[in-house]
Amino acid sequence: MNRFVLDYDLDLNMRPAIGSLSFGEDAAIVAEQGGAELFRLDGSDVAEAAVIAGVGAGLLYARLSDGGERVLCRFTMSALKPAGEFCKIVNYYAQTKTAAIPADRERRVCPKCGRPIVEELTVCIFCYDRKSALKRFFSLMRPFLKRIAAAEGFLAVSSVLYLLVPLFSRFLIDDHLRPGTGTPAQVLVLALGMLAARAVGELIFIVSARMFNHAAIDFSNHMRNAAYDKVQRLSMGSLARHTPGDLIRRVMEDTLTIKNFLADGGRWAVEQIITFVVVMGILFFTDWKMTLIVFAPVPAVMVLLSRFWRFIHIRYERQWRKHSRCQSILHDIIKGIRTVKSFGNEDVEIAKFSKATRELAEVSCSNEKIWALLFPFLTFFTGAGEFLVLYLGSKAIMRGEMSFGVLVQFTMYIGYVYAPLRWLVSFPRWLADAMTSMVKVFEILDEEPGIRAAEEPEIRPLTGEIRFDGVSFGYKSYEPVLKDVSFAVRPGEMVGIVGRSGVGKSTLINLVMRLYDPNAGRITINGADIRDMPPDYLRESIGVVFQDTFLFAGTIYDNILYAKPDAAPDEVFAACKAANAHDFIMQTSDGYNTVIGENGYSISGGERQRLAIARAIIKNPSILILDEATSSLDVETESVIQESLSRIVSGRTTLAIAHRLSTLRQADRLIVLDKSGIAEMGTHVELLRKKGIYYKLVMAQRQSSSGGKRAAAPAP
Amino acid sequence: MSENAEPRGLVNVIDIGWLDAGGAEFYATPGGFIGLRYKGSDYRRVTLRRALPVRSPLEFISVADADNSEIGIIRDVGELSGPQAQVVLGELDKRYFCPYIYEVASVKDKLGYVYMELLVGASPPNGAARAAGEGARAGGRGARKLLGAGNSGATDGGRQSGEVRKQGARVRKPDVAAAKPSAGNSGAEGRKPTAGELGAEGRKPYKVSAAVKDVNKNIRMLDADRLIIFDVDGNRFMVNSIAALDRRSLKALEPYMF
Numbered sequence: 001m002n003r004f005v006l007d008y009d010l011d012l013n014m015r016p017a018i019g020s021l022s023f024g025e026d027a028a029i030v031a032e033q034g035g036a037e038l039f040r041l042d043g044s045d046v047a048e049a050a051v052i053a054g055v056g057a058g059l060l061y062a063r064l065s066d067g068g069e070r071v072l073c074r075f076t077m078s079a080l081k082p083a084g085e086f087c088k089i090v091n092y093y094a095q096t097k098t099a100a101i102p103a104d105r106e107r108r109v110c111p112k113c114g115r116p117i118v119e120e121l122t123v124c125i126f127c128y129d130r131k132s133a134l135k136r137f138f139s140l141m142r143p144f145l146k147r148i149a150a151a152e153g154f155l156a157v158s159s160v161l162y163l164l165v166p167l168f169s170r171f172l173i174d175d176h177l178r179p180g181t182g183t184p185a186q187v188l189v190l191a192l193g194m195l196a197a198r199a200v201g202e203l204i205f206i207v208s209a210r211m212f213n214h215a216a217i218d219f220s221n222h223m224r225n226a227a228y229d230k231v232q233r234l235s236m237g238s239l240a241r242h243t244p245g246d247l248i249r250r251v252m253e254d255t256l257t258i259k260n261f262l263a264d265g266g267r268w269a270v271e272q273i274i275t276f277v278v279v280m281g282i283l284f285f286t287d288w289k290m291t292l293i294v295f296a297p298v299p300a301v302m303v304l305l306s307r308f309w310r311f312i313h314i315r316y317e318r319q320w321r322k323h324s325r326c327q328s329i330l331h332d333i334i335k336g337i338r339t340v341k342s343f344g345n346e347d348v349e350i351a352k353f354s355k356a357t358r359e360l361a362e363v364s365c366s367n368e369k370i371w372a373l374l375f376p377f378l379t380f381f382t383g384a385g386e387f388l389v390l391y392l393g394s395k396a397i398m399r400g401e402m403s404f405g406v407l408v409q410f411t412m413y414i415g416y417v418y419a420p421l422r423w424l425v426s427f428p429r430w431l432a433d434a435m436t437s438m439v440k441v442f443e444i445l446d447e448e449p450g451i452r453a454a455e456e457p458e459i460r461p462l463t464g465e466i467r468f469d470g471v472s473f474g475y476k477s478y479e480p481v482l483k484d485v486s487f488a489v490r491p492g493e494m495v496g497i498v499g500r501s502g503v504g505k506s507t508l509i510n511l512v513m514r515l516y517d518p519n520a521g522r523i524t525i526n527g528a529d530i531r532d533m534p535p536d537y538l539r540e541s542i543g544v545v546f547q548d549t550f551l552f553a554g555t556i557y558d559n560i561l562y563a564k565p566d567a568a569p570d571e572v573f574a575a576c577k578a579a580n581a582h583d584f585i586m587q588t589s590d591g592y593n594t595v596i597g598e599n600g601y602s603i604s605g606g607e608r609q610r611l612a613i614a615r616a617i618i619k620n621p622s623i624l625i626l627d628e629a630t631s632s633l634d635v636e637t638e639s640v641i642q643e644s645l646s647r648i649v650s651g652r653t654t655l656a657i658a659h660r661l662s663t664l665r666q667a668d669r670l671i672v673l674d675k676s677g678i679a680e681m682g683t684h685v686e687l688l689r690k691k692g693i694y695y696k697l698v699m700a701q702r703q704s705s706s707g708g709k710r711a712a713a714p715a716p
Numbered sequence: 717m718s719e720n721a722e723p724r725g726l727v728n729v730i731d732i733g734w735l736d737a738g739g740a741e742f743y744a745t746p747g748g749f750i751g752l753r754y755k756g757s758d759y760r761r762v763t764l765r766r767a768l769p770v771r772s773p774l775e776f777i778s779v780a781d782a783d784n785s786e787i788g789i790i791r792d793v794g795e796l797s798g799p800q801a802q803v804v805l806g807e808l809d810k811r812y813f814c815p816y817i818y819e820v821a822s823v824k825d826k827l828g829y830v831y832m833e834l835l836v837g838a839s840p841p842n843g844a845a846r847a848a849g850e851g852a853r854a855g856g857r858g859a860r861k862l863l864g865a866g867n868s869g870a871t872d873g874g875r876q877s878g879e880v881r882k883q884g885a886r887v888r889k890p891d892v893a894a895a896k897p898s899a900g901n902s903g904a905e906g907r908k909p910t911a912g913e914l915g916a917e918g919r920k921p922y923k924v925s926a927a928v929k930d931v932n933k934n935i936r937m938l939d940a941d942r943l944i945i946f947d948v949d950g951n952r953f954m955v956n957s958i959a960a961l962d963r964r965s966l967k968a969l970e971p972y973m974f
Contacts, residue, residue: 012748014810015838016922055769056952057813061747069761071748076813077950109925116927118829118948125826314971317825321932321972328932436826 001025002101006086008075010057021060021073023090025099029062031073041072043099049090051083058083062090078116081108088480092520095484122443125436133438137258140223147215148262152270154208159274161201163282166412168194174405212267220259227251227444236515238447240475250444254437261434269427272420279413286406290392294385294414298421301381305425308378315367322360329356389414462525462541464491464622464653466512471521473504473511481507483677484521491622494654496667498694503673505657509625512655514538525623543616547628549608553597556585559611560592564619575618580644581610606637610644617648624649626656630663642666659701670694735779735788737795742803750807752779754787762787764807770938773812777804814944814952816840818921820965823972829948830928830935830972837921840956926951935972943973 003024011017011033019033027043041062048063049072059074060083075083085102093099108117110124117124141148172190176182228251231239239247283291333340333349340349389411396402466489474480481504489495497505510516511523514530523530530538543563551559560572567575572592576582584607588594596603603611609629616624626645630638638660646666649656658664665684672680672687672694679693687694741753742762749761759781767776767789777790793801815836822833926947928934934946943955955961955969 010813014813052763053950054811054813056950057810059748059810061749069745069747069749074810077947080949113925115831115925116948118927118929125829126824126831318971324932 003030004086004089004101006060006073006075006079006082008060008073008079008083010074010076012071012074014057014074019073021086023086023093023099023101025101027093027099029072029090043090043093044097046090046094048094049087051080051087053077053080060086078108088474088519091480095520123439125439128439130435133435133442136442137438141219141262143222144215144219147211148266151208151211151215151267154204154211155267155270156274158201158205158208159271160278161197161204163275163278163416164197165194166409166416167282168197169412170403170405170409172405173408174403209267213263216259216263216266219262220255223258223441224251224255227255227441230444230447234447235517236510237517247444250440254440257434257437258441261430261437265427265430265434268423272423275416276420276424279417283410283413283417286410287396287402290389290396290410293392294388295417297381297384302421302425304381305378305422308374309425312367312371312374315363315370319360319363319367322356322363326353326356326360329353383418385418386411386414462538462622465489465526466623466653466655467524467527468508468511469522469524471511471518471523473507473516473518473520475507475516480519482511482518482673485673485677486521487671487678487681489653489655491653492651493668494649494656494666496664496670497655497657497673498659498664498670498697499673499679503675505673506627508673509544509627509655509657512623512625513542513544540619541621542623542625543619543621544625544627545609545612545616545629547631549612551596551603551608551611553595555590555593555595556588556611557592559596560615560618563615567618571618572614575614576610578617578644578648579610579613580640581607581614584610604637606633606641609633609637609641613641613644613648622652624652624654626654626658626663628657628659631659659697664698672697733786733788735790737790737800740779740788740790740796740800742796742800742807744803744806750803752787759787764804764811766808766812769812773808777808814954815924817945817953817955817961817965819962820968821923823968828929830931832926832928832945834924834926834953835921836924836953841921841960924951924953926953931972935969937973943969 001024003022005020005022008019008021009016011019017033019031019038021029021031023029023043029041029043029046031038031040045065046062047065050061050063052059052061057074057076058080059071061069061071063069073083089100089102109115110117110127112127113124115124115126138145168190172187172194176187176190231247231251242250280291329352333353340346389407393402393407393410397404397407468485468487471482471485472480473482481502485504485508497508499505507516511518512530514523514533514535517531525533525538525541552562557572560575561567564571573582576585585592585594613629629645630641633641642663645663649666656663656667658667664670667684669681669683670687671678672692674693680687680690682690688698735754739754743751743753745751745760750764752759752762761782763780763782763784765778765780766773767778774793775791777793779787779790781787790796790804793804796804815838817834817836818841819835820832821835822831824831926945928945929948936944936946938944938954941958943958945953945955947953958966958969958973961969
């Protein structure tokens with residue numbers, strides 16, 4: 001039998017415990033702890049299950065059919081989400097008497113290492129399959145492989161040519177620079193040969209670098225576009241799991257990390273490996289004993305280097321954090337300078353900032369001291385091999401076992417080898433960073449959009465009849481916002497949606513626009529389930545004005561066209577006249593070509609809303625949604641907006657979330673939401689007569705506005 | 717109002733809603749909550765919230781009903797009678813859960829998250845009863861009266877009263893429970909230690925894995941000697957005394973303490 005198991009980690013007295021609460025197809029809630037059954041509850045005795053989140057811990061309780069309440073289990077915050085899921089399943093049973101146990105669960109703890117899997121990822125960053133990530137990376141690179149292989153080939157040739165220089169030096173010194181051995185012409189040929197080798201090597205390197213960079217840029221561009229395309233197609237539910245910053249980082253920074261890895265890391269990897277292998281080969285061939293002696297301390301030096309970088313990295317991280325703290329204090333103070341001055345707290349803020357900068361200075365000083373002390377040591381030790389070579393080589397020359405040219409060649413090659421070794425120390429970290437970026441980008445590419453078009457989408461004219469049938473929804477599994485909401489809106493009707501903050505007014509709107517799908521129930525327009533319609537078609541039929549209007553950087557004209565790119569100028573003018581926006585636009589110097597946004601013309605809140613209204617109606621939508629379109633405006637501006645709204649809602653099905661009486665009075669009908677769903681429904685007059693929630697809201701608003709008028713009266 | 721009259725103080729104008737300790741009767745419900753009988757009303761389930769959980773954990777406790785409407789504020793837990801205070805403090809302990817860090821086994825930085833393996837326990841590592849010291853300083857006279865009864869106070873602030881700690885004194889190596897996987901697993905993810913490994917009544921310290929994001933915000937010094945860590949799930953862990961941490965743990969935490 002399938003059971004949904006919630007593992008909890010605290011007993012009812014808040015002591016650590018290993019226990020589980022399960023709900024199965026037999027509708028029994030069973031608690032087990034320490035291998036023994038603690039209690040068993042029949043699901044039909046439970047009216048509702050809910051979670052209460054405390055501070056660092058939470059609990060799951062059941063409201064029983066007899067009215068009592070009982071705590072079923074307690075847990076740390078790690079179990080909060082699964083507990084919410086548990087409640088959903090139990091509550092679904094309570095409503096429908098059907099035990100629906102989900103087939104799979106989202107894992108938030110790595111089964112291998114037990115570490116948390118953080119929100120932004122679906123795999124454990126410590127245990128993810130690096131091989132398959134690399135395989136995937138190479139398969140994505142396939143269209144670019146030929147170019148990269150060619151670039152690598154050129155790079156290999158360039159590296160080899162570069163490595164010929166010490167050989168030339170040796171021949172020059174041994175065969176042509178001793179008295180009586182060479183002629184100036186021969187020296188010139190060799191010198192020109194060295195020059196040519198360097199020059200050709202550099203030229204080939206330039207060609208290789210350009211080829212590499214182009215391939216890497218094209219590849220990262222391809223990945224970036226693929227990631228951005230996917231982001232645009234994800235549902236609001238999927239997008240809500242990521243912060244805007246995280247999405248931006250994945251699209252821009254992570255793809256850049258991959259590009260840099262390919263262009264630099266990948267390129268340098270080949271060059272350094274070739275250099276190292278060729279040089280070591282030559283050195284061993286030249287004098288294997290000296291090579292071994294010189295390179296014996298290298299492993300210890302590399303370990304030292306690695307430790308040093310880790311040590312210094314932590315210290316510089318700390319310095320960065322102190323620096324960051326100074327910046328955020330400064331940012332806060334300067335942004336809030338008016339508040340600082342209003343409260344006369346300049347000295348307090350000066351002291352706060354001084355303390356932060358002092359701490360930064362202390363850490364920076366300490367870091368510089370350590371760097372100045374340690375780095376020269378490291379440089380000395382990494383270069384110590386050269387002195388050994390000089391000593392041993394000189395002895396060998398004196399014994400006649402080695403020529404001077406060979407010693408010079410040896411010394412030059414030693415210098416070549418240390419660069420790859422130093423690079424090798426940082427390569428694993430570079431690779432790890434690139435791989436984690438790959439994982440993050442692949443996650444976006446692999447994510448399935450939560451809102452899908454039906455396989456055979458239904459397209460029918462949407463004249464605006466909207467119906468909610470038993471709709472339930474929650475952004476978080478354990479906090480349902482709408483519960484079993486049912487109502488119908490006739491075509492052309494204006495319905496006002498009212499209620500306190502957090503009861504689900506905006507959520508209702510989001511569901512109509514199919515930004516989210518309901519957890520239960522259905523929403524239909526003209527009798528067709530909106531899930532059967534193509535999302536684009538649905539949203540084209542809906543015009544929406546939000547409270548906080550977002551206008552893109554660009555001209556006024558571009559912003560209006562955003563809703564209907566192929567609109568003719570007269571459509572734009574008509575929309576703006578209907579929205580009472582035309583007059584203020586024409587007052588600007590550039591009219592509809594006025595640039596708005598951060599570096600452009602600043603427009604007021606009222607003007608912004610009027611543009612939003614114009615944008616909403618230019619496509620002549622059959623359904624209009626007003627989400628507190630005037631709540632942030634002053635009364636005078638609001639009346640202008642109301643006038644334009646009254647013109648445009650005529651004949652359109654309108655859902656308006658509003659607090660203002662002026663908006664509510666226009667509505668044909670009002671729906672009053674509270675935390676349990678629809679509390680009241682009726683006209684303004686009917687609801688006032690009922691003297692329920694709506695009546696209280698209206699009275700409160702009237703009181704606050706009349707109280708404002710009293711305050712404005714002159715003092716006695 | 718005359719021209720020369722001073723404006724009335726805010727506390728004289730606004731009703732804060734102090735709960736009359738003498739008229740309140742808190743009780744434990746059979747379902748595991750606490751209820752309150754007050755001024756003729758019986759609230760079957762109330763929620764207690766600390767207004768100043770860091771600074772004054774035993775004062776200014778808000779009492780709200782099941783609809784989250786505030787009934788009143790307990791000025792000082794010490795004003796309640798002994799059994800009443802026990803009920804209130806017990807409920808506060810259930811709401812505010814913040815294990816103490818005994819050791820920091822490892823810290824790894826990956827992808828902007830800091831992954832920590834911690835050894836934690838319900839009581840401060842040096843074994844003293846919770847909520848001495850700090851609770852006494854924070855609480856009013858009434859709160860100090862409670863402390864001898866061994867009540868818990870701040871779950872995020874208990875310290876030893878008057879104990880002199882030597883510089884660099886090491887924490888007594890605790891009797892360690894086996895690694896405990898985080899909750900929220902489905903089925904048998906990860907190894908589950910037996911109840912015996914957790915020790916009698918689950919009092920032994922135990923290992924937890926925590927991932928911390930935004931270390932600037934989520935690893936914080938509460939004062940010169942206390943540190944609090946918030947993980948991505950919202951769990952909290954407290955270092956009761958930085959000075960008493962072992963050297964290895966201190967070294968692991970040091971980059972994040974500022």
